[in-house]
Amino acid sequence: MGDQVLCPVCMDHIVWPDTLYQREVREGAVVWEELDLTRHTNPNRREYERRLAFVRCPNPSQDGTEVHYLPAIHNDYGRPIIIGLVGRGASGKTHLLVTMLSELLRGALSSHGLYFEVADKVQQARLTEEIERLRDGALLQATGNQLRTFAGYLLVRAKDRRPKPLIFFDVAGEDFNDVNLTNSKWAGFLLEADALLFVDDPDLGLPAWRPHAKSPAQRSAAQRHNETFDGAMNRLRTQQRMERLPIAIALTKADTMRYEYPVDHWLRRDDASGPLDPELFRAESRDVFAVLQRYQATPMLNVYRQFERRTMHFVSATGGPSDGTEHFPRGVRPSRVLQPLVALLAMTGFITGPGAEGIGR
Structure with a gap:
């Protein structure tokens, strides 16, 4: 056998x-x-x-x-690292994932001695097309209900180490709600994930942030429970020692808050360059926590409190909103999209060295 x-x-x-x-x-x-x-x-x-x-x-x-x-x-290379993205529709997770993959493939983590290549050649053409469309300023389609496979399959190479597969899942947000989780297994990767990235954006995730500037639909969504987070957490609670799972929480589309402190401070910082500094990760997590608390982001705060090793981040996959015609008129300017991934790779033990053990603690 x-x-x-x-x-x-x-x-x-x-x-x-x-x-x-x-x-x-x-x-x-x-x-x-x-x-x-x-x-x-x-x-x-x-x-x-x-x-x-x-x-x-x-x-x-x-x-x-x-x-x-x-x-x-x-x-060929043993068990992969499996990272799942958890977020409702329109939260920006698809743009975040594609931008993240683009940055990895262009060598943005070479300062950490990590190099990435696409391992699934079937998906390579699709991923290349999505990366090019986003670089050209085109709005990507949200994750569809029919996506029943991994969204990214990379091979990570590091000096003097065996290559390691890195698999990303980006499942449609509605696949996490309790009804679907009861009747299907499409969010089943939660049971095998090595780390999770929870994402939400200011319009939907911060009920008390600019309430009068939101559309009626946005106000209604912001005031409700985050069914995607609730469904994912209900599934995770069936696992023993769920709280030990490494997680990161990303406030996506943070560019919409670029003129607010401390968001502006973090968006101006370099992304994933230099040695790991646990204190910087702790400082950003404290600032994100304060912003979430200020604007009553109860679902994200509840998720954060249920895990032992966790980080929080301000990220912007595009640098600005689309113009309503499925384009980003000023182009795409990612900001700090790799910080959550660096944190997760450190917390899963793939990134080692000085500082890695202190990330998320």
């Missing part, structure tokens, strides 16, 4: 299949064909072809997940 491997789509533990597949597009339709590499006499070429191939997950639970394929290298 082969190794037991976690499938990051259906979350089953599977026996790793031996049969390889290649993906072809014919007449606009995707076709998966078996790939036979036994005839290759050149081991370097055979390994190159294998790394581009896929395996089909057997989905032993037969839970209704669509047929899905995993990169053949998924079993």
Whole structure:
């Protein structure tokens, strides 16, 4: 029997299949064909072809997940780091994730000795397109209900260390509410996540911030419970020692508060450069906490209080709002989008060295 491997789509533990597949597009339709590499006499070429191939997950639970394929290298590097984004629709998490991935791929964490590459070649084309659209100032579509797989699959390389897969999930916010969590498993990655990033924005998450400038729909949403957070927390409470899970909380679209102290102070700081300083993370967390308390952001504060190791951050994925025509007229200028990820990588133990152990404490 082969190794037991976690499938990051259906979350089953599977026996790793031996049969390889290649993906072809014919007449606009995707076709998966078996790939036979036994005839290759050149081991370097055979390994190159294998790394581009896929395996089909057997989905032993037969839970209704669509047929899905995993990169053949998924079993090469051990268990991945799984990070999930939790946030309701329109909170900005999709833009945050795409901007975060873009920054990682351009080498923004090289100062920490970390280098990233896309490990899932099928998703590479989609991710590249989204990154280019966002760089061109286009508004991205929110996470759809049909997204039932990981949103990003990277391979992290560091000097003198084994490469490590890093998988991100960005599930539609409505998939976290209690009704859907009772009847489906689409937010099931919560049960396997190594860390979570909770996100909300000022319009929806800060009820007492500029209430008269909000639309009636925004005021109504801000005054209600955050059903996405509630649903996620209800699922997490089924886990033993839930409070030990590392989390970060990001106040997204913080550019809308750029003229308010202390938000302005943090948005002007460099993103993820220099050595880790636990005191800076603690200082930002204190300031975010104070802003959330000032503007009655009860759902975010409740989440923060239920975990032992946590950080809070001001972030802006785009640097400003869209113009109502699905474009950002001033372009996209990310600010501090990597700070939450650096914190989570330190809290999960992937980033080590001076200061890492003190992050989130």
